[in-house]
Amino acid sequence: DVKVTQSSRYLVKRTGEKVFLECVQDMDHENMFWYRQDPGLGLRLIYFSYDVKMKEKGDIPEGYSVSREKKERFSLILESASTNQTSMYLCASGTGTGTYEQYFGPGTRLTVT
Amino acid sequence: DQQVKQNSPSLSVQEGRISILNCDYTNSMFDYFLWYKKYPAEGPTFLISISSIKDKNEDGRFTVFLNKSAKHLSLHIVPSQPGDSAVYFCAAPEAGGGNKLTFGTGTQLKVEL
Numbered sequence: 001d002v003k004v005t006q007s008s009r010y011l012v013k014r015t016g017e018k019v020f021l022e023c024v025q026d027m028d029h030e031n032m033f034w035y036r037q038d039p040g041l042g043l044r045l046i047y048f049s050y051d052v053k054m055k056e057k058g059d060i061p062e063g064y065s066v067s068r069e070k071k072e073r074f075s076l077i078l079e080s081a082s083t084n085q086t087s088m089y090l091c092a093s094g095t096g097t098g099t100y101e102q103y104f105g106p107g108t109r110l111t112v113t
Numbered sequence: 114d115q116q117v118k119q120n121s122p123s124l125s126v127q128e129g130r131i132s133i134l135n136c137d138y139t140n141s142m143f144d145y146f147l148w149y150k151k152y153p154a155e156g157p158t159f160l161i162s163i164s165s166i167k168d169k170n171e172d173g174r175f176t177v178f179l180n181k182s183a184k185h186l187s188l189h190i191v192p193s194q195p196g197d198s199a200v201y202f203c204a205a206p207e208a209g210g211g212n213k214l215t216f217g218t219g220t221q222l223k224v225e226l
Contacts (some may be wrong), residue, residue, distance in 0.1 A: 029206035090156055100206040104156030
């Protein structure tokens with residue numbers, strides 16, 4: 001089975017702190033994604049990566065950056081956390097060939113106070 | 114602009130009855146659709162998909178119907194079970210590579226005893 005793990009299930013940070021969310025997948029997938037989920041807004045893509053050191057902006061990249069130094073690991077960085085970044089953050093991975101299916105991690109519930 | 118729309122934020126169904134979740138899309142270039150299921154505090158899990166060359170795909174209690182002329186798809190669950198209570202998202206791959214998915218806003222299904 002594909003496994004996508006995220007470094008924390010719950011996180012509480014203060015406004016202005018730098019926040020790192022890490023995601024690791026064990027299926028050698030080329031593509032990795034970061035989403036946030038908010039009530040009534042569904043899943044919105046923040047950033048994605050289709051190869052090591054490659055990244056592309058998604059629909060809502062403002063206030064975020066990402067890093068992909070190794071194929072299995074994709075990090076989301078909040079440079080200076082703000083209260084409007086309180087959300088559920090979901091990481092996903094996918095093969096990029098032959099199927100559009102993405103496999104999700106359990107999510108990180110981030111609260112910024 | 115929301116290219117994949119789920120206009121019903123919630124749906125309540127009695128156990129044993131049919132649940133019908135609807136999804137509309139605006140981009141006629143979409144040629145593949147996926148449904149995901151999400152429980153609270155967990156990541157979404159893939160449920161079923163359909164290619165535009167088909168108008169129906171079935172997997173056990175779950176059937177997805179696609180009406181290309183109406184740009185509409187629906188997920189039927191029959192019979193509904195309490196364990197089906199979750200948020201359901203429809204999604205479609207975007208053009209441009211990387212297998213990005215555009216998600217709808219989700220429908221909360223509640224199956225009551």
